[in-house]
Amino acid sequence: xxxxxxxxxxxxxxxxxxxxxxxxxxxxxxxxxxxxxxxxxxxxxxxxxxxxxxxxxxxxxxxxxxxxxxxxxxxxxxxxxxxxxxxxxxxxxxxxxxxxxxxxxxxxxxxxxxxxxxxxxxxxxxxxxxxxxxxxxxxxxxxxxxxxxxxxxxxxxxxxxxxxxxxxxxxxxxxxxxxxxxxxxxxxxxxxxxxxxxxxxxxxxxxxxxxxxxxxxxxxxxxxxxxxxxxxxxxx
Amino acid sequence: xxxxxxxxxxxxxxxxxxxxxxxxxxxxxxxxxxxxxxxxxxxxxxxxxxxxxxxxxxxxxxxxxxxxxxxxxxxxxxxxxxxxxxxxxxxxxxxxxxxxxxxxxxxxxxxxxxxxxxxxxxxxxxxxxxxxxxxxxxxxxxxxxxxxxxxxxxxxxxxxxxxxxxxxxxxxxxxxxxxxxxxxxxxxxxxxxxxxxxxxxxxxxxxxxxxxxxxxxxxxxxxxxxxxxxxxxxxxxxxxxxxxxxxxxxxxxxxxxxxxxxxxxxxxxxxxxxxxxxxxxx
Numbered sequence: 001x002x003x004x005x006x007x008x009x010x011x012x013x014x015x016x017x018x019x020x021x022x023x024x025x026x027x028x029x030x031x032x033x034x035x036x037x038x039x040x041x042x043x044x045x046x047x048x049x050x051x052x053x054x055x056x057x058x059x060x061x062x063x064x065x066x067x068x069x070x071x072x073x074x075x076x077x078x079x080x081x082x083x084x085x086x087x088x089x090x091x092x093x094x095x096x097x098x099x100x101x102x103x104x105x106x107x108x109x110x111x112x113x114x115x116x117x118x119x120x121x122x123x124x125x126x127x128x129x130x131x132x133x134x135x136x137x138x139x140x141x142x143x144x145x146x147x148x149x150x151x152x153x154x155x156x157x158x159x160x161x162x163x164x165x166x167x168x169x170x171x172x173x174x175x176x177x178x179x180x181x182x183x184x185x186x187x188x189x190x191x192x193x194x195x196x197x198x199x200x201x202x203x204x205x206x207x208x209x210x211x212x213x214x215x216x217x218x219x220x221x222x223x224x225x226x227x228x229x230x231x232x233x234x235x236x
Numbered sequence: 237x238x239x240x241x242x243x244x245x246x247x248x249x250x251x252x253x254x255x256x257x258x259x260x261x262x263x264x265x266x267x268x269x270x271x272x273x274x275x276x277x278x279x280x281x282x283x284x285x286x287x288x289x290x291x292x293x294x295x296x297x298x299x300x301x302x303x304x305x306x307x308x309x310x311x312x313x314x315x316x317x318x319x320x321x322x323x324x325x326x327x328x329x330x331x332x333x334x335x336x337x338x339x340x341x342x343x344x345x346x347x348x349x350x351x352x353x354x355x356x357x358x359x360x361x362x363x364x365x366x367x368x369x370x371x372x373x374x375x376x377x378x379x380x381x382x383x384x385x386x387x388x389x390x391x392x393x394x395x396x397x398x399x400x401x402x403x404x405x406x407x408x409x410x411x412x413x414x415x416x417x418x419x420x421x422x423x424x425x426x427x428x429x430x431x432x433x434x435x436x437x438x439x440x441x442x443x444x445x446x447x448x449x450x451x452x453x454x455x456x457x458x459x460x461x462x463x464x465x466x467x468x469x470x471x472x473x474x475x476x477x478x479x480x481x482x483x484x485x486x487x488x489x490x491x492x493x494x495x496x497x498x499x500x501x502x503x504x505x506x507x508x509x510x511x512x513x514x515x516x517x518x
Binding site for chain 2: 047050051052071072073075078079080081084085086087090091093094095097098100104105106128130132133146147150156
C-alpha cells in the first residue's frame with residue numbers, strides 16, 4: 001500500500017530549480033535510500049516531504065491518514081546542539097511533544113514511551129547524561145530515540161551515520177534495519193553507497209537536475225547509474 | 237552591620253523602594269528565563285539591539301511629549317524583535333549584521349531626536365540616564381509598577397506553560413516543525429517576549445546594560461549544570477539573588493542602581509565559573 005507518492009516534483013530555493021521530474025512511491029514497510037552527490041537536493045527533498053519547504057511544482061500525496069505527527073525525523077546535527085545543556089532524557093522526551101497538543105506537560109504514557117525507546121536503542125543508562133558530552137554515535141542514538149517517539153509509521157533519516165566511525169556507523173545501520181524489520185517505513189539519505197545497497201529495499205538516485213534512477217535495489221545494481229556509482233563507491 | 241540594617245530599614249519605609257525591589261525581582265526572573273533560550277539560540281546580542289530600538293522609540297515618544305511612553309516603546313520594540321528573530325534565518329542580511337545595523341541606527345536616530353527636541357535643559361544627563369539606567373526604578377509611578385508587575389507575570393506564565401515546547405524549539409527547530417509543532421508560532425512568541433522584557437529591563441539597568449541581565453544568569457548556570465531544567469531553575473535563582481543584592485548594595489552605598497546590579501551579576505558569573513571548574517575536576 002503506497003504511503004507516500006511524489007509526482008513530478010521540482011525542488012529548489014529562491015526560485016532556482018535544483019532538481020525536477022522527481023517521481024517515486026514509497027510503500028508501507030519499505031526501506032528507501034536516497035543517494036546522489038552534494039547539492040543535488042537530497043536534503044531539500046526530505047524537507048519538502050516534511051512540509052518544511054514547499055515544492056516549486058508537482059505534488060506529494062501522503063496516504064493512510066499519515067499526518068505530520070506520525071512522522072519521525074532524524075535531522076543532521078546543528079551547531080546549536082554542540083553545546084546545549086540537555087540531558088538525554090529531555091532530548092528523547094521532546095519527541096513526544098507532537099502528541100501533547102495544548103497540554104503543557106508530558107503524561108505518563110509519553111514518559112514511558114521515551115524510556116522504552118531509550119531502552120530499545122541501548123541508551124537507557126545514559127538517560128541522565130548530558131547530551132553534548134556523548135560520543136557521536138550515542139548522540140545519534142538519542143536523536144533516533146527522539147524520532148521514534150514522534151514516529152508511528154515512517155522515519156526520515158538525514159545521513160544518520162555522518163561523522164561516525166565505522167563501528168558506530170555499522171551499529172547505527174543495524175539499529176535502523178531492526179526498526180524497519182519491526183514494520184516502520186524508512187527513508188534515508190546517505191552518502192554511504194555500500195550501506196545503501198546492503199540495507200535498502202529501494203533506491204532513489206538523484207543526479208544533477210533530475211532523478212537518474214528509482215526502483216528496487218536489485219534493479220539498481222543492474223542499471224547504468226547504479227553500476228557507475230557503486231564502482232566509485234567501492235573505490236573510496 | 238547594624239548601621240547598614242538601620243539604613244535599609246529606613247529606606248524600606250518608603251513604598252517606592254519596596255515597589256522597586258518587587259518589580260526588579262520580577263524583571264530579573266523574566267530576563268533570566270528568556271536569557272537561557274536566547275543564549276542557546278545564539279541571539280545573545282539581541283538584547284543590545286532591541287534596547288537601542290527602545291531608546292530610539294523613547295526619544296520619539298518624548299519628542300511627542302507622550303506621558304505613558306510604554307504605549308509607544310513596547311509595540312515598536314516588539315515589532316523590531318519579531319523582524320530580527322523571525323527573518324533572522326532567511327534574510328539577506330544575516331542575524332548579527334542586522335542587529336548591528338538596527339542598534340546603531342536606532343541609537344543615532346534617538347540621540348538626534350533628543351537633541352533636536354529637548355525635553356529638559358540637560359540633554360546629556362537625560363541620554364546618560366536612559367543608556368546607563370537612572371534611579372528611575374526607584375521612582376516608578378503606580379501605573380508603571382502595575383504595568384511591570386502584570387507584564388512580568390504574563391512572561392513567567394508563558395514560560396511555565398510552554399516550557400517543553402520552548403525547549404524543543406530551541407534545541408531543534410527543524411525537528412519540531414517537521415513533527416507537527418508550530419515552531420514559527422513559538423518563535424514569534426519568544427520574539428514578542430524579548431521585546432517586552434527588554435523594555436521592562438530598561439527601567440532597571442538602562443539600555444546599554446540590558447544584555448547583562450539576559451545572558452549572565454544563563455551563562456553562569458551553564459558553567460555548573462548540564463541539563464535544561466537545572467540550568468533554567470538555577471539561572472532564575474541567580475538572577476533573583478543578584479538583582480536583590482545589587483539593589484540593596486546600591487541603596488546602602490549610594491552607587492548607581494543599574495551598574496551596581498550588573499557588576500553583581502558579573503561577580504556571580506565568576507563564582508559559578510570557579511564552581512564549574514571545581515566540579516569538573518572533582
